Amino acid sequence: xxxxxxxxVYLAKFRKFYFEYRTxxxxxxxKMIIGVQSKSAVYRFFQQMLDEWYLTKKxxxxxxxxxxxxxxxxxxxxxxxxxxxxxxxxKQVNVEDFLVDNPTETVLLKVKGESMINAWLxxxxxxxxxxSRQAREGDMVIAFVDNQYTVKRLHxxxxxxRELHPDNTNFSIIRPEHSLEIFGVVVWSMRRY
Numbered sequence: 001x002x003x004x005x006x007x008x009v010y011l012a013k014f015r016k017f018y019f020e021y022r023t024x025x026x027x028x029x030x031k032m033i034i035g036v037q038s039k040s041a042v043y044r045f046f047q048q049m050l051d052e053w054y055l056t057k058k059x060x061x062x063x064x065x066x067x068x069x070x071x072x073x074x075x076x077x078x079x080x081x082x083x084x085x086x087x088x089x090x091k092q093v094n095v096e097d098f099l100v101d102n103p104t105e106t107v108l109l110k111v112k113g114e115s116m117i118n119a120w121l122x123x124x125x126x127x128x129x130x131x132s133r134q135a136r137e138g139d140m141v142i143a144f145v146d147n148q149y150t151v152k153r154l155h156x157x158x159x160x161x162r163e164l165h166p167d168n169t170n171f172s173i174i175r176p177e178h179s180l181e182i183f184g185v186v187v188w189s190m191r192r193y
Contacts, residue, residue, distance in 0.1 A: 010034040010045050011054065015068065024055065024062045070094045099188050105132035107184070109142065109151075116140070116151055119167035121189055127151065128188035140186040145176045151186065 004012075017025055017033045025033055030042045046062065049055040054068040070092035100106045111125045119140065121127070127142070135141050141154045143164055152164035157175055164174040 007045070007048055010036075011049070014045075014049075018064060018068060024064060066094055067092055069096075099128050099190075100130075101187070102130055102132045105184075106130050106187075111151060111189075115166035115168050115171040117168050119153075121151070121167070122191065124191075126190045127186045128190070129184035130187045131184035133185040133187065135182045135185050142183040142186065144179075144181040144183055145174055146178050146180075149183065150174065154182070 013034050027042045053065045056063050056065045107129050109127050129142050139154050155165050157163040
């Protein structure tokens with residue numbers, strides 16, 4: 001693994017500040033953040049961030065660019081014998097862009113309960129739900145059934161009616177008594193370890 005450049009060291013400190021406070025610091029504050037004494041060093045650093053698309057500038061103010069909020073996506077990690085995954089040329093991915101196709105039609109929901117554990121969806125996982133996606137047979141959906149929301153798999157019951165299946169045999173299939181509306185389709189799930 002090669003040693004990071006001075007720019008990469010400064011960038012790591014700058015990004016840490018940005019993600020904690022969600023703002024681009026002033027030149028004066030940046031001196032303390034990256035650990036330099038001169039304003040000219042900060043200016044050169046900011047100029048390199050502009051050149052490499054970490055920042056943009058408009059009307060004299062600096063703003064985060066796509067690359068600043070992106071995370072490195074490495075090719076793969078071995079689940080068998082260890083391998084070196086450090087790659088200075090790793091593709092940069094914005095997590096929001098990676099998880100979300102339709103930002104104005106996407107919501108995040110925390111999961112409660114254990115009815116979907118055989119689909120590896122556990123309590124307090126977060127699901128990414130696309131409200132614009134057309135639900136199909138077998139999709140994991142957020143459904144509004146008989147005035148309550150639930151996450152289940154969508155299945156046909158009859159030609160005109162649908163039912164909701166859990167992914168845990170300890171729970172029953174739900175056949176709506178009055179109404180079933182699909183709120184959205186689960187497109188991703190996330191878990192913090």
